[in-house]
Amino acid sequence: MQQRFLDRSRHRARSVLKLSGDRRHDLTASIVVFLVALPLCVGVAVASGVPAELGLITGIVGGLVTGLLPGSSLQVSGPAAGMTVLVYEAVQEFGLAALGALVLAAGLLQLVMGALRLGRFFRAISVAVVEGMLAGIGLVLIAGQLYAMADREAPASGLAKIGGLPELLAETFGSGRALTAFALGAGTIAVLLLWRRMPGVLRTIPAPLAAVALATGLSLLFSLPVATVEVQGLIEAVQPPGSGAFGELATVGAIGTVLAFALIASAESLFSAAAVDRLHDGPRTDYDKELVAQGAGNTVCGLLGALPMTAVIVRSAANVQAGARTKASRVLHGAWLLLFAALLPAALGLIPVAALAGVLVHAGCKLVPVRQVAGLWREHRGEAVVLVVTAVAIVSVSMFEGVLIGLALAVVKTAWETSHVHIEVVDKGAGPIRAHLSGNATFLRLPKILDALEALPQDRPIEVDLSGLRHLDHACRTSLENWAARHSADGTEPVRVASGV
Template sequence: MTRQEELPARTGTFVPDIGASLVVFLVALPLCVGVAVASGVPAELGIVTGVVGGLVAGVLPGSSLQVSGPAAGLTVLVADAVASHGLAAMGLIVLGAGLLQIAMGLLRLGRWFRAISPAVVQGMLAGIGLVLILSQLYPLAGQEQPRTTGEKFAGLFELLRDAVVNPAAVAVAVLTLVVTALWQRAPEKVRMVPGMLVAVVVASAVGAFLPVPRIEVGPLSDVIMLVDVSLLDAGVFGAMLTFALVASAESLFSAAAVDRMHNGPRTRYNRELVAQGVGNTVCGVLGALPMTAVIVRSATNVRAGARTKLSRVLHGVWLLVFVVVLPEVLAFVPIAVLAALLVQAGWKLLELPRVVKLVRTDRAESAVLLLTAGLIVVTDLLTGTLVGLLAAVVKTAWDVSRLSVVVDEDGPDHEHVTLRGNATFLKLPRLLDALEGLPVTKHVRVDLRGLRHLDDACRQAIEGWAEAHRAAGRSVNLIRP
């Protein structure tokens, strides 16, 4: 194809990309603010991260259509980091996480994130969703959320009592969820306007007449804090590592999901990891929230008809223009509205139908999922994920070590032993019990042709038992693959 023939095709993507960028901007704006407020940091920092996700990560190679910004999945991590190390250390943590992501991408470690057990991934997302829902129930009811998970569970009864006595915030939040749900049933042309945006506008208009807490907004110059390297310590470094691993996993899992939604170029995982790292490095320098690729915004981008990365870059431009020109508009949005959106996001992370289906079809995988999610709720994200990974490894080791030992009589003086599966050292005690339990007065035929794997420990054990049996004056016939 000549250059003259390519030009109209490229020009033909411009208008769809502009339209998609506007739709993504309208979805990203309330989420950027909501994630920041839920994380306990100024609302403007969430928009700064969204701008960096568009203007920095958006122009770099890796994935063409997925959109980056502050993610609901990192809310729990950010809130814990701010509580433990202070807001001033957030920039340093995000900067370090970004540099680690760049290093992992350059070392070509991106593809290894695809090898993580789906049960662990689903458990991690479900655990994050549960924690997110639990934490946002308090601002949804107009209350300040407790710091620890135990206090949040303990305060649910009192929260319910207060919500009954003062239902204004709950009413605004419920209205938000109802409008979002009903908008999905609207005609397709009407649904080109994001339901999330419609819900925010309607609920904020109603909330203007009610005594509910609202977002506090100021100029960007008041919230941007340049990174302070002097705050580095062991705890901060541990937070850097946690942020890097979780943000990388969420971004690359999102990339795999987005690739299934379109027929364009596939994600180059290592380059995408570098792009995410560069974006987080810039966010860290500015003292903003960490960024990841976000499936909600990315899916919106694809469904809105985006063709190239121009759409995600422009969405960052619209965010920047908004926060510079119209920041005071955010002051009209009740905090309960944003909490409702995040509760909805947490519910989507749960993916309850998939969890129920997995519990019914594969008990072992579902046990890994439930263990991961449960530990994330009662401990923290890193502990739950690491234990889940360990459980998945143990389960896999158990699965690949399944060994069937069948002993049949083959006449009065002969035994036939059939081995099937994987003979590894984990099954060595069972194998030896079966062989050593055979009568030494009989001839034995051992059929090894059904084995998919025979490790050195089992091979030596079988050969050693055969020599001992032959020494007793009986024959042993090993039928090898």
Template sequence: MPRTAFALEGIVTTQLEDKSQRRTGRLPKAPHFGADLAASLVVFLVAVPLCVGVAAASGVPVELGIITGIVGGLVVGLLPGSSLQVSGPAAGLTVLVASAVSQHGLGMLGVIVLGAGVVQILLGVSRLGTWFRAISPSVVQGMLAGIGLVLILGQIYPVGGLAQPDTTAEKFGGLGELATAMVTTPQGLAGLGLGVAALLIMTGWKKFAPAPLNLVPGPLIAVVLTSALAALVALPVQKIEVGSLLSSLNPPALTDFGAVNAAILGSILTFALIASAESLFSAAAVDRMHDGPKTRYNKELVAQGAGNAVCGVFGALPMTAVIVRSSANVQAGAKTKLSRILHGFWLLLFVVLLPGLLAFIPTAVLAALLIQAGWKLLELKAVAKLVREHRSEGFVLVLTAVTIVATDLLIGTLTGLAAAVIKMAIEVSRLSVNAKHADDHVHVELGGNATFLRLPRLLDHLENLPQHKHVHLDLSTVRHLDRACHQAVDNWVAEHRRNNGSVEVAMPAKVG
């Protein structure tokens, strides 16, 4: 074969391999091991304090958060769907988990998470994953803002050394007592100092740390420094309680499945929908950060469901794809899914070999980490911009967030979705009515969509037309005429003619 033919064959083969890798998301044969290894260590360092903090905020043993992180790496990391997105326990689900544990007990957590995983798998197999992309961005942003507000409102209590109240009303009502405790009690003063120090370190680390050191995650630096300070000075603060990983496993018993009722089924559905939405919205954001294979939404939903099913079997926390860990993975230079798999392995190795280190972390520091996570979920600049530029979208966002804070996550999200649908219906059903008056006739032309939502406006125009003039009612350019408006026009025409009026009507080609 000529040399040119060999060269062309090599080019074609390389292009086919590259296309196959982009399409499948499988690990490429190119040597990216070094980059993925380094990225996995960064993600691991980010994940450790967040796994522990989310578990503590959810009111469950901290080991269950680590287990979920391990499953997110070793199970979801191996499955197809997304290549660089990292899964684990998410701050956005702490409100749901805490509520579910409070209502149904820790023993039912495994049943709920397992059921949610099965629902996610069914949604993915049914190819419904892409439909999550159709949810109004204002509802999503409102949901995240509401979660952020609830998270901040709850986590300021551990900073002051007090237990977190159960309800939103109690959290607001206890703010006075919390403020007093923060400035009068030794535990409150110490917790406030550590929390503020942790927030300052996390905020300023990336900006002020020298170039080689700023690659280390700010949350890890904050946890290490404040925990060391608390230990050296012997500050009177509460620390994380750590037990054996195996003894913390909380697998559901067969009798737990027999106790499933309507409330638990509602929790299962809520977990599945919220976790799916958060994972797929995160996937859309992560895909914009890199040039590698893009997420296949249905496969990613199946992978998330499989991970939650495994977490349910262990009785651990639910998981989602987490934007903080995922962005850290991309920014650290990850090339393939090997980085997220290895991060799960490092979590497992850490909790097996060095679990005692977690016992040095004050709960006030973990609360500060989650307060920062809640603040990021608020995205106040984006909210202000949306309210300023699109008031109706801003209204949906604020309504969703406020309802979540006032009630719960499910009711708030459903309220936001309903408001978005109503807003869309009103905007879509725009109807223009133009009347041109002559000496002996009136030409009325309608345009847009004539639906029942615009029926009052349509009838006002028709009923104000003069009886003594011939009316030419032109509906030929109306894109949609629903049954309510069609019937109203027919009734008006009949009434106008009974009153000796003259009417000529041009109807649209298609009537809804």
């Protein structure tokens, strides 16, 4: 009896020590994630054409709402660079007042998809389309933020942004103010690239925070004539959607934007979850519950008029690498963002816009998978084509249409690759000619089938054996019947078709 009591006491002591250790690791990780998230939340908001505080609000909701819900234990949510282009387009088309309604509708759609257990099906989306989507976003983001680095207004379309870069370069070198801002942004990128080579003590500071802090310090020290973030206060930035904003949702353009918000945010979040699961040995992600958690977060963001959220791989990886053990770390990071926004909002007004643009140019470069494209071209050229076409379509047209084009191309590519059909003609010189078809006969291979059959002699009996086909679609069946009828009418011998499907 006494021994049993001692064993229970030891077990409880070990549990308490483990819990205490988890809390210590989670507290440390939450501070690291907060320091990583702070400049990114502000930068994504500014790049999206909305007040900087709205990025912080989305980060706060990602921690305090989504962070508390089940799904993925270590994944961190907030505003993402991958949604910047789409949000900017939505704000330009519908206005800032309608943003909350669009995000709210997207969040509710995510909740419905999660309740219907559709989360797992997002893993069926072509990886080439997702990478092409991110590459297109990255290219537009880089081009747009190069203008912000020079304190210039970027053109509206992706092609105009890229086409105007030579003129931007000329104007930048012709203006001392623009050149100063651009140099500050370029210096920010240089710090981000070189920070990993710094001594170990300095590397404990997240690179984005260090880069923005250094740029802000230089701007203040030398009173540089550069644009800084406009601050209006946390409460003032909250803009719940009004009744007029919901009226916008009845338009075709708004419905397309809502679908794009929901589908792209969900895909990015669930792909991020798969990547984060590979970084730790803890509980695996429940994709349906994670989709519900993301939907709940976006619903709250919509009610507050904030940016849409996704799970963000940069913050999530920082969370895991900092030693997080439970979801407490991501919840605490939201609390730190709330404290900063409530107590130090004026600090945002000191940050140069060019520095934040430099951070986003660096983030955009990471979205463009140059090495993956080269590898895909060597091994799977069809996938490489889908990736490149999706990226080019997003740059040329828009985010939503570009993704639809990529998905359609991926479906066509898959249909073409799976519809292989082999035609074997056996002609022994005596008796009927036998044409044996095997594989999958679809309308995509119909020209090949008809060319082979029409090349057969018209004055000999022909037997067409379809028993080797795994699939014969309606178009092929109808065409084969029509060909057989024509051959029998024109030739001296009828056609006999032996169907096996």
